[in-house]
Amino acid sequence: MRSSTEAVLADPAPIAWRTGFADLGPAFLTRLQPTPLPAPYWVGRSAEVAAQLGLDADWFASDAALQAFTGNQLLPGSAPYASVYSGHQFGVWAGQLGDGRAIALGETAGGLELQLKGAGRTPYSRMGDGRAVLRSSIREFLCSEAMAGLGVATTRALCVTGSDAPVRRETLETAAVVTRVAPSFIRFGHFEHFAANGDHASLRALADHVIDRHYPACRDQAAEFGGNAYAALLRAVTQRTAAMLAQWQAVGFCHGVMNTDNMSILGLTIDYGPFQFLDAFDPGHICNHSDSQGRYAFNRQPNVAYWNLFCLGQALLPLIEDQDQALAALETYKADFPQALETAMRAKLGLAQPLDDDRALIEATLQLLARQRVDYTIFWRRLSGAVAAGMALAPVRDLFLDGAAFDDWAVLYQRRMAGGDLGQAGARMHAVNPKFVLRNHLAEQAIRRAQEKDFSEVERLHRLLQTPFDEHPGSEADADFPPAWASSIEISCSS
Structure with a gap:
C-alpha cells in the first residue's frame, strides 16, 4: 500500500469544487495527501447529508465512495490540506495547534467544506499518529446527526468508514475516518x-x-x-x-x-x-x-x-x-x-406569550429538577404529554421522590397555564422536547456491536435520532432511564 494517497478516482467527478479557504495561501495551511488505510468498510452513512452535497445515491454506496472517504483515493478536483491554528486549552495558552488528524478535501460548489477526520499524520499532529478510533468516530457521527435532528447548530457527518488497522490509545483499538461537513471549519x-x-x-x-x-x-x-x-x-x-x-x-x-x-x-x-x-x-x-x-x-x-x-x-x-x-x-x-x-x-414549558414572572417559574423548575436529580429529557417529554392530556400530571409527579415539592411547583405551573389551550400547548411542547437523545449508554451499545463488525445498531440509532421528537413505536427502551451500568462510562479527550 502506498504511504499516501496518489490514485485519483475516475471521472465523472461526483463533486464539483470551488475556491475557498485554501486560496488564502501557504501561511494558513499545508497541502498534503491523506494516508491510506487497509481494507476499509462502511460503518455508517447519512443519506440526508449526501443529498445536501448532491451525491448520487448509487455512487455513495459504491466502493469508489468508500475509498474516497477513507482517504485511499482522491476525488477528482480535490486538493487536500490541513490548516494551522492556535488556541487556549483548559484556559491556558497552548500555542500553535492545527489540524492534527483532520485533512480537508476542499469546498464544494454548494459552499460546504468536506474534511476527513482520522486520515493520517499532518505537520500539526504534535507527535500524534493523525488517526481517529472507531469508538470516538461513531460517537461523532451519531451526535453530529442527532444534534441536527434536534435543530441545534452543528457541523454534520456524511459517513464513517473503518479499518482493522491498529491504533494505540489507552488500549489497542482500530482506526476509523469520519467525513465531516460544514460551511466552514474556521475556529x-x-x-x-x-x-x-x-x-x-x-x-x-x-x-x-x-x-x-x-x-x-x-x-x-x-x-x-x-x-x-x-x-x-x-x-x-x-x-x-x-x-x-x-x-x-x-x-x-x-x-x-x-x-x-x-x-x-x-x-x-x-x-x-x-x-x-x-x-x-x-x-x-x-x-x-x-x-x-x-x-x-x-x-x-x-x-x-x-x-x-x-x-x-x-x-x-x-x-x-x-x-x-x-x-x-x-x-x-x-x-x-x-x-x-x-x-x-x-417553549419547553409550553408558554405561548411571555410574562414577567416566567423567569421565576423557569428557575423554580430547574431548581426542583436539580434538587431531586430528575432525568432531564424524560421530565420534559412527560410534561409535554401531561399538558396535552389536559394537565394530567401524575406521570410527571412519579419522577420525584419528594412529591410534596413537586405539588408546590405544580400549583405555580397550573396557575400559569390556566385559560390556555392545553392541546395546542402540548403539541408545541412535543415539538421542542425530544423523546430521544444520544445518551452515552446508547452510543456505547452501538460501539460494542460495531467492534464486532455489526453496524446495525449504528444504523438504527442514526435513523431514530434524525427525528427525535417523533414517537417511534417499538423504540421505547431508547427513551427510558439509563441502566445502572451507564454511570460507569468514562469519556475523556482520547480519541
Whole structure:
C-alpha cells in the first residue's frame, strides 16, 4: 500500500469544487495527501447529508465512495490540506495547534467544506499518529446527526468508514475516518494564531474571507461601529455563539472540551469528543473525565463561551483598533444568551406569550429538577404529554421522590397555564422536547456491536435520532432511564 494517497478516482467527478479557504495561501495551511488505510468498510452513512452535497445515491454506496472517504483515493478536483491554528486549552495558552488528524478535501460548489477526520499524520499532529478510533468516530457521527435532528447548530457527518488497522490509545483499538461537513471549519483559534504571531496581514485576510463568504451583512453593519466591519464581525459571531449555547443548555448537552480551538466562527457545535446529554439533571455535571477542575461543567458552559469570545475579541483587536468597540460587540452576549435561553425554556414549558414572572417559574423548575436529580429529557417529554392530556400530571409527579415539592411547583405551573389551550400547548411542547437523545449508554451499545463488525445498531440509532421528537413505536427502551451500568462510562479527550 502506498504511504499516501496518489490514485485519483475516475471521472465523472461526483463533486464539483470551488475556491475557498485554501486560496488564502501557504501561511494558513499545508497541502498534503491523506494516508491510506487497509481494507476499509462502511460503518455508517447519512443519506440526508449526501443529498445536501448532491451525491448520487448509487455512487455513495459504491466502493469508489468508500475509498474516497477513507482517504485511499482522491476525488477528482480535490486538493487536500490541513490548516494551522492556535488556541487556549483548559484556559491556558497552548500555542500553535492545527489540524492534527483532520485533512480537508476542499469546498464544494454548494459552499460546504468536506474534511476527513482520522486520515493520517499532518505537520500539526504534535507527535500524534493523525488517526481517529472507531469508538470516538461513531460517537461523532451519531451526535453530529442527532444534534441536527434536534435543530441545534452543528457541523454534520456524511459517513464513517473503518479499518482493522491498529491504533494505540489507552488500549489497542482500530482506526476509523469520519467525513465531516460544514460551511466552514474556521475556529476562534485561527484568528488567535495570526494575532499571537503578529501577522496582521494574514489576520486581516482571514477576517475578510470570513466576512465576504459567511457574514457579508457585516459590511453594511460597519457603520454602527464607526465604519469598522471587524467589530461588526465580532458582534455577529458573539450573537451566533450565544444562540448556540442557549440551544445546548435547553437540550441538556454538555460539550466537554470548550477550548478556543474547538469554537466555530460560525456558531456551530464542532469537535464532538467527551460530550454527553444529561441523564439526571445536575447543573454541575462534568462529562469529560479529563476535566479534573470542572472547567467545562454543564452550568459553566455559558460563561466559558463568553471567555472564549473575549479571546477572539483580543485576537481581532489589531483590526478593530478600538477596545471600546470590541467590548461593545462582546457585550451583546450578556443580553442575547439569557434572552435566547429564556425563550427556549418558555417553549419547553409550553408558554405561548411571555410574562414577567416566567423567569421565576423557569428557575423554580430547574431548581426542583436539580434538587431531586430528575432525568432531564424524560421530565420534559412527560410534561409535554401531561399538558396535552389536559394537565394530567401524575406521570410527571412519579419522577420525584419528594412529591410534596413537586405539588408546590405544580400549583405555580397550573396557575400559569390556566385559560390556555392545553392541546395546542402540548403539541408545541412535543415539538421542542425530544423523546430521544444520544445518551452515552446508547452510543456505547452501538460501539460494542460495531467492534464486532455489526453496524446495525449504528444504523438504527442514526435513523431514530434524525427525528427525535417523533414517537417511534417499538423504540421505547431508547427513551427510558439509563441502566445502572451507564454511570460507569468514562469519556475523556482520547480519541
